[in-house]
Amino acid sequence: MDDLTEMLKGTLEGCVLEIIGSEETYGYAITRRLNGLGFADVVEGTVYTILLRLEKNGLVQATKRPSGLGPPRKFYVLNDAGREELARFWAKWEYITSRIDKLKEGGR
Amino acid sequence: MNFWETMTGSDLTREWKAFETRAKELPADYRAAWEEIKGHLSPYADFTGRNLMPILDNALGLLEETASDGQSIHEVLGDDIEGFCAALAGGEGARNHRDRWREQLNRNVAKKLGRLGG
Numbered sequence: 001m002d003d004l005t006e007m008l009k010g011t012l013e014g015c016v017l018e019i020i021g022s023e024e025t026y027g028y029a030i031t032r033r034l035n036g037l038g039f040a041d042v043v044e045g046t047v048y049t050i051l052l053r054l055e056k057n058g059l060v061q062a063t064k065r066p067s068g069l070g071p072p073r074k075f076y077v078l079n080d081a082g083r084e085e086l087a088r089f090w091a092k093w094e095y096i097t098s099r100i101d102k103l104k105e106g107g108r
Numbered sequence: 109m110n111f112w113e114t115m116t117g118s119d120l121t122r123e124w125k126a127f128e129t130r131a132k133e134l135p136a137d138y139r140a141a142w143e144e145i146k147g148h149l150s151p152y153a154d155f156t157g158r159n160l161m162p163i164l165d166n167a168l169g170l171l172e173e174t175a176s177d178g179q180s181i182h183e184v185l186g187d188d189i190e191g192f193c194a195a196l197a198g199g200e201g202a203r204n205h206r207d208r209w210r211e212q213l214n215r216n217v218a219k220k221l222g223r224l225g226g
Contacts, residue, residue: 028174028177028179041186043182043183043184043185043186044170044174044179044183044184044185045170045184045185045186045192046186046192046195048170049192049195049196052166052196071169071172071173071176073173
């Protein structure tokens, strides 16, 4: 599906939190995971800026580890604040989707 | 950073040189992207451009990591380098000229209004 980017923008941060929440991971793997889900437009730069923001807001813990070749990679895990933020994201998501579904079904 | 460096910006020149040395090691399409990134980030610079240094360092770091992975520059930045730069600068809290002008204007207006009211 094309042109999902605009709609995705606000939710991408939550998606990245969810992916980090399921296992310790790094930027490239997160991007590929999102691509695999069908979000083809998401590039590593997008994920990178989100990761910087999450780190700055104290929602993740980052650890630098050497990689097979090239510079070390940064791995991310959620901390307590991150897990709380993720729970808030899903609550908001639930609210929005239930409202929009209602609208679509013609309810009031 | 010592006083002399602050006044002359000589530490900035040195940092710029270090960036360019690192950038030279990148593949050609990455170097082109680096030039574009610098262009898109410059509106976010403060008077000396010092606030951009950590942001540029981050951006260059990403280019280095992904280039050594053998990813294409398109896989890394897509078509929207400007958007990437805005997100980087915003994420780091860079304040651009417009923000500061707006603040100054607000302050001046508030001052004038205060004088009228008082």
